[in-house]
Amino acid sequence: MTLFLFKVVNFVLLVLILYKLLKNPLKNYLEKEKEKIFKTKEELELEKSRLEQAVRELDMKIENAQKEAERIIKVAEKQAEKKKEQILKEAEKIIERYKEALEREVENEIYLLKYKLKNIAVNEALKEAEKVLKERLTPEEDEKFIKRSLSKI
Amino acid sequence: MSVINTYVKALASAVDASEAQKILEDLEKFKTIFSRELKKYLSSPIISLEDKFNLLEEIAQKLSLHKKFLNFLKLLVKYGKISFFEKMYRELRDILLLKQGKVEVDITVAREIKEETLNEIKEKVRKLTGKELIPYIKIDPEIVGGVYIKIRNTICDATIKGYLNDLQKRILEG
Numbered sequence: 001m002t003l004f005l006f007k008v009v010n011f012v013l014l015v016l017i018l019y020k021l022l023k024n025p026l027k028n029y030l031e032k033e034k035e036k037i038f039k040t041k042e043e044l045e046l047e048k049s050r051l052e053q054a055v056r057e058l059d060m061k062i063e064n065a066q067k068e069a070e071r072i073i074k075v076a077e078k079q080a081e082k083k084k085e086q087i088l089k090e091a092e093k094i095i096e097r098y099k100e101a102l103e104r105e106v107e108n109e110i111y112l113l114k115y116k117l118k119n120i121a122v123n124e125a126l127k128e129a130e131k132v133l134k135e136r137l138t139p140e141e142d143e144k145f146i147k148r149s150l151s152k153i
Numbered sequence: 154m155s156v157i158n159t160y161v162k163a164l165a166s167a168v169d170a171s172e173a174q175k176i177l178e179d180l181e182k183f184k185t186i187f188s189r190e191l192k193k194y195l196s197s198p199i200i201s202l203e204d205k206f207n208l209l210e211e212i213a214q215k216l217s218l219h220k221k222f223l224n225f226l227k228l229l230v231k232y233g234k235i236s237f238f239e240k241m242y243r244e245l246r247d248i249l250l251l252k253q254g255k256v257e258v259d260i261t262v263a264r265e266i267k268e269e270t271l272n273e274i275k276e277k278v279r280k281l282t283g284k285e286l287i288p289y290i291k292i293d294p295e296i297v298g299g300v301y302i303k304i305r306n307t308i309c310d311a312t313i314k315g316y317l318n319d320l321q322k323r324i325l326e327g
Contacts, residue, residue, distance in 0.1 A: 115325070118324075118325060119325060122321050122324050122325060123321070126317050126320065126321050129317060130297055130313075130314070130317055133297050133298065133313055134294070134297055137263075137297065137298050137313070139264055139265075139266070141298070142262075142263060142264065142266070142298040142299070143266055143267060143270045145298050145299050145313065146262070146266065146270055146273075146274070146298075146299055146300045146311070147270065147273065149299055149300060149311035150273060150274060150277045150300070150311070152311075153277060153281070153309060153311065
């Protein structure tokens with residue numbers, strides 16, 4: 001019983017001595033560890049907020065890129081529309097010019113045909129006149145014609 | 154044509170009226186012997202000028218050509234213009250005739266005409282040119298009627314055919 005009591009007293013004394021000896025270093029150590037943890041936590045939180053900021057910026061950039069892409073598409077569409085109108089106008093002009101040239105060609109062709117017809121008609125008429133004159137012009141009439149011509153020279 | 158005229162005028166200016174008839178005769182004589190072979194020989198660049206001149210001298214002697222005409226031929230040979238001789242012939246002939254106060258006239262009619270009418274034509278042309286005429290009368294039914302007169306390069310078309318052609322032109326242009 002005495003031994004048991006001695007062991008208990010001994011143990012309590014050991015505990016007290018250990019407590020006395022280790023209290024401050026342990027406390028300091030724990031304080032330090034606590035501080036480290038806080039610091040790491042703060043850093044992690046800072047990192048987290050930085051990452052969140054980066055994510056937000058990235059989202060913003062994506063959004064901006066989408067907006068820019070949409071704007072470019074709209075501009076391109078407008079330009080394409082403008083170009084289309086321009087091409088159509090040019091095509092209309094070309095058609096107009098071609099039409100005019102065609103009309104002129106047709107007019108020329110008609111004029112040429114008229115001239116050819118006139119030529120044929122005149123040629124035929126004059127050939128006929130020549131034939132008639134060859135048959136009917138008497139030597140006396142010819143001499144009269146010569147004399148009249150001579151007076152005009 | 155101007156090259157031809159230069160040579161023709163050069164000879165014409167060197168010939169006076171008294172020599173014109175002789176040169177004219179020489180011109181006719183030389184024309185009759187101016188064959189293709191002779192033309193080729195006188196134009197050939199292989200044959201020397203001396204040989205060509207010798208041949209011309211020989212021809213001149215045989216045909217009794219006037220010295221001025223011979224010199225004219227030599228000039229044409231020297232300057233490589235002998236190939237134009239045929240083209241010069243008519244012009245030279247006309248000028249030599251003019252020197253003698255004569256002019257050649259081509260008169261074309263459609264049929265035989267009275268002497269009186271022909272004389273009227275000749276008289277009219279004589280008055281117009283002031284020269285003695287050498288007329289060449291030609292009958293060509295194609296002109297239908299009237300008269301066609303050609304004096305050197307001048308043409309007077311008083312034919313019915315010409316009148317019809319003129320009428321055709323006026324109708325088509327009008």
